[in-house]
Amino acid sequence: MSATSPHAATQPLTMSGAEVVLRALKDQGVEVIFGYPGGAVLPIYDAIFQQNAIRHILVRHEQAAVHAAEGYARSTGKVGCVLVTSGPGATNAVTGLLDALMDSIPLVCLTGQVPTHLIGNDAFQEADTTGITRPATKHNYLVKRSEDVARVVHEAFHVARSGRPGPVVIDLPKDILINKAPYVEAPPATQPHRSYRPVTTPDMAQIRKAVALMKQAERPVIYAGGGVINSGPEASRLLGDFARLTGFPVTNTLMGLGAFPSQDPQFLGMLGMHGTYEANLVMHGCDVMLNMGARFDDRVTGKLSHFAPTAKKIHADIDPSSINKNVKVDVPIVGDAGQILAAMIQVWKEDSQPPMREALSAWWRQIDEWRGKNCLQYVQQGKIIKPQHAVKRLYEITRESGRETFITTEVGQHQMWAAQYFGFEKPNRWMTSGGLGTMGYGLPAAMGVQIAHPDALVIDIAGEASILMNIQEMATLCQYRLPVKVFILNNEYMGMVRQWQELLHGGRYSESYSAALPDFVKLAESFHGVGLRATEESQLDDVIREMLATDRPVIADICVAKDENCFPMIPSGAAHNEMILGPGQEGGVAGVTDEGKVLV
Amino acid sequence: MADDSGQFRSATIAVLVENEAGVLARVIGLFSGRGYNIESLTVAPVDEDRRLSRITVVTSGTEMVIEQIKAQLDRLVPVHKVSDLSLAGPHLVRELALIKVVGSGDHRVEALRLADAFRARVVDATTESFVFEMTGNAEKIDAFCALMRPIGLAEVSRTGAVAIVRGSSALTVQSHNG
Ligand SMILES: Cc1ncc(C[n+]2csc(CCOP(=O)(O)OP(=O)(O)O)c2C)c(N)n1
Ligand SMILES: [Mg+2]
Numbered sequence: 001m002s003a004t005s006p007h008a009a010t011q012p013l014t015m016s017g018a019e020v021v022l023r024a025l026k027d028q029g030v031e032v033i034f035g036y037p038g039g040a041v042l043p044i045y046d047a048i049f050q051q052n053a054i055r056h057i058l059v060r061h062e063q064a065a066v067h068a069a070e071g072y073a074r075s076t077g078k079v080g081c082v083l084v085t086s087g088p089g090a091t092n093a094v095t096g097l098l099d100a101l102m103d104s105i106p107l108v109c110l111t112g113q114v115p116t117h118l119i120g121n122d123a124f125q126e127a128d129t130t131g132i133t134r135p136a137t138k139h140n141y142l143v144k145r146s147e148d149v150a151r152v153v154h155e156a157f158h159v160a161r162s163g164r165p166g167p168v169v170i171d172l173p174k175d176i177l178i179n180k181a182p183y184v185e186a187p188p189a190t191q192p193h194r195s196y197r198p199v200t201t202p203d204m205a206q207i208r209k210a211v212a213l214m215k216q217a218e219r220p221v222i223y224a225g226g227g228v229i230n231s232g233p234e235a236s237r238l239l240g241d242f243a244r245l246t247g248f249p250v251t252n253t254l255m256g257l258g259a260f261p262s263q264d265p266q267f268l269g270m271l272g273m274h275g276t277y278e279a280n281l282v283m284h285g286c287d288v289m290l291n292m293g294a295r296f297d298d299r300v301t302g303k304l305s306h307f308a309p310t311a312k313k314i315h316a317d318i319d320p321s322s323i324n325k326n327v328k329v330d331v332p333i334v335g336d337a338g339q340i341l342a343a344m345i346q347v348w349k350e351d352s353q354p355p356m357r358e359a360l361s362a363w364w365r366q367i368d369e370w371r372g373k374n375c376l377q378y379v380q381q382g383k384i385i386k387p388q389h390a391v392k393r394l395y396e397i398t399r400e401s402g403r404e405t406f407i408t409t410e411v412g413q414h415q416m417w418a419a420q421y422f423g424f425e426k427p428n429r430w431m432t433s434g435g436l437g438t439m440g441y442g443l444p445a446a447m448g449v450q451i452a453h454p455d456a457l458v459i460d461i462a463g464e465a466s467i468l469m470n471i472q473e474m475a476t477l478c479q480y481r482l483p484v485k486v487f488i489l490n491n492e493y494m495g496m497v498r499q500w501q502e503l504l505h506g507g508r509y510s511e512s513y514s515a516a517l518p519d520f521v522k523l524a525e526s527f528h529g530v531g532l533r534a535t536e537e538s539q540l541d542d543v544i545r546e547m548l549a550t551d552r553p554v555i556a557d558i559c560v561a562k563d564e565n566c567f568p569m570i571p572s573g574a575a576h577n578e579m580i581l582g583p584g585q586e587g588g589v590a591g592v593t594d595e596g597k598v599l600v
Numbered sequence: 601m602a603d604d605s606g607q608f609r610s611a612t613i614a615v616l617v618e619n620e621a622g623v624l625a626r627v628i629g630l631f632s633g634r635g636y637n638i639e640s641l642t643v644a645p646v647d648e649d650r651r652l653s654r655i656t657v658v659t660s661g662t663e664m665v666i667e668q669i670k671a672q673l674d675r676l677v678p679v680h681k682v683s684d685l686s687l688a689g690p691h692l693v694r695e696l697a698l699i700k701v702v703g704s705g706d707h708r709v710e711a712l713r714l715a716d717a718f719r720a721r722v723v724d725a726t727t728e729s730f731v732f733e734m735t736g737n738a739e740k741i742d743a744f745c746a747l748m749r750p751i752g753l754a755e756v757s758r759t760g761a762v763a764i765v766r767g768s769s770a771l772t773v774q775s776h777n778g
Pocket of ligand 1: 410411412413414415437438439440462463464465466467489491493494495496497
């Protein structure tokens with residue numbers, strides 16, 4: 001990549017580094033920045049004050065700025081943008097950055113830094129930000145020369161959005177922001193980066209191998225993940241086409257929900273630790289598996305040595321390092337999910353060999369038998385609200401409303417129940433912290449989604465423990481009149497912790513009770529939001545309806561059964577066919593070995 | 601990490617990188633963060649205008665782990681090219697060592713005799729010490745040090761391996777158009 005443009009040296013420089021940053025952001029299509037000010041970034045705040053193209057959203061904690069940008073990015077497909085100050089501003093952002101890295105969310109995070117001549121002196125609010133964030137980002141930069149500012153910003157956006165998307169940090173010393181700097185345009189898309197050139201177009205020979213395998217499949221499955229969503233809505237459409245063309249069953253990972261319509265008869269539900277019976281048994285028994293943009297995460301595979309023992313595996317991923325990392329595969333395909341699906345459809349149609357229709361019908365009969373277990377059924381009886389029922393009613397009532405709906409979650413049982421009982425028909429409607437499992441993700445993420453989709457219904461399905469981790473963002477919601485709905489499944493426990501303690505630690509509930517909880521209704525009101533509560537089943541629908549009808553931030557405190565466990569469950573270290581389906585079968589965890597217990 | 605029961609092997613990997621601040625930290629952080637072995641690692645700029653550096657890293661692991669190491673290295677933004685010399689065919693591996701031996705009398709005579717046999721050069725001498733310089737592969741240097749130990753081996757400084765493939769094929773950035 002060439003450095004400055006030829007006239008940069010001859011023309012007098014009129015813009016400060018901070019103004020160059022803003023101009024580059026604007027040219028990169030940034031409309032919103034989530035940020036929090038401080039000494040080191042005051043020049044950028046000054047530049048923000050003097051322009052109108054980019055809107056700044058003032059969060060109340062830097063971690064929330066990053067999650068908000070994640071919500072914005074995941075619901076729009078654009079790059080999210082964050083601005084924080086040096087030292088504590090940057091360190092507060094680290095959790096969000098790692099969250100985005102693990103879930104492949106494109107972000108650019110600008111961090112302030114002490115002036116270049118003070119770097120390394122333990123100056124006030126100095127942190128080795130590039131050092132700290134190196135393993136938490138896809139890439140990071142420390143800008144040490146004014147002439148590099150514009151080039152680095154353009155490059156950061158390219159790196160964040162291309163290949164396997166991820167977060168990029170740009171560390172900007174204050175003198176670089178104040179000093180005059182030349183502006184250079186973004187290089188044309190046709191000009192390749194010197195060293196970074198991700199492969200997006202698949203190798204057709206591999207596609208043909210994959211299709212040949214799939215044509216002979218008797219017990220196939222398509223296992224689709226977040227890579228399909230990251231590729232853009234077209235990839236989800238092609239996934240639907242390919243599924244119809246082949247007649248194969250489809251399961252989604254937690255990150256992939258929405259890539260395939262939940263109402264489609266070929267959909268098996270989510271797979272993995274809290275996936276459906278049918279999805280996990282299909283994974284276990286299949287003879288050909290197409291992994292489309294997922295990464296054989298341990299939450300999905302269970303015990304590796306027993307994972308899909310009879311399957312020939314095809315793995316399509318944009319990141320070559322995801323292939324053969326956990327699971328050895330037979331046909332690796334590197335490329336963009338959309339391009340791969342398009343190529344597979346074309347080759348499938350050209351190939352004259354017919355698929356194994358009879359075997360497929362037998363496979364579907366087997367699947368229907370597994371479906372007959374109705375593994376997600378629960379009994380709602382009496383006054384106490386079952387958490388599953390709360391999510392199911394929330395889903396049904398929002399669907400009746402016909403409104404465009406986006407769901408975020410915190411982390412815990414409620415997250416899994418949301419994944420199990422809320423259906424998604426389109427991509428980009430579901431944001432959850434999958435890889436890192438960050439409590440406190442959902443509220444700020446919902447904020448970012450609502451900024452991007454002002455008229456949509458945005459709901460954070462929360463736990464009473466998680467919500468307190470970024471509750472301060474209620475103030476941000478109220479300041480910007482963002483009518484996010486927080487739907488708390490309040491079981492007065494860190495339920496997922498309690499569940500593991502019940503099943504694996506002899507019912508010793510060490511520090512997992514949510515003592516001294518705030519009154520969530522009053523809490524909402526104190527932030528100038530609306531508080532609602534349901535304590536009995538008979539109030540549930542009314543509270544949900546009132547919540548949806550309220551055009552302001554709402555916290556709905558849904559007091560649910562305290563000791564409900566999340567099923568089905570594959571205990572850690574177990575195989576897919578060793579799933580526990582429900583209460584009464586907890587004996588199944590007696591078989592959890594010490595080897596299993598060390599797993600998280 | 602991968603649950604493959606394959607054989608361990610050693611790999612000598614050459615990595616062409618942008619010569620920019622932090623690139624070595626990225627490579628080393630990758631190895632420590634993911635629990636890969638580093639047996640040795642060398643780095644220096646290798647082109648005229650000092651924009652490119654070549655890192656040679658010697659590591660070991662199962663085939664699946666070594667493939668993973670290469671893929672992870674290749675994914676780093678400032679990395680141009682990753683080449684597994686152990687697979688690229690016949691290649692030369694060399695290491696430079698400076699070896700200090702302290703002693704007197706018969707030990708000095710014996711030290712010089714061994715140095716001669718190993719083609720180590722005397723690059724510094726006092727009445728009670730020698731510094732030998734030797735190049736070779738790691739085993740040769742190990743063997744020399746082992747023989748010197750009873751004679752008065754006092755200090756060793758080694759560069760770690762550098763390596764290059766034999767023949768006319770060359771690892772360059774220009775050939776990287778992927
Ligand atoms: C930041 C962070 N700290 C700790 C954990 C471990 N953890 C996972 S789930 C959970 C409990 C969550 O409780 P709650 O929000 O009430 O959700 P529930 O499981 O009850 O639905 C905890 C502590 C985590 N995921 N994230
Ligand atoms: Mg709870």
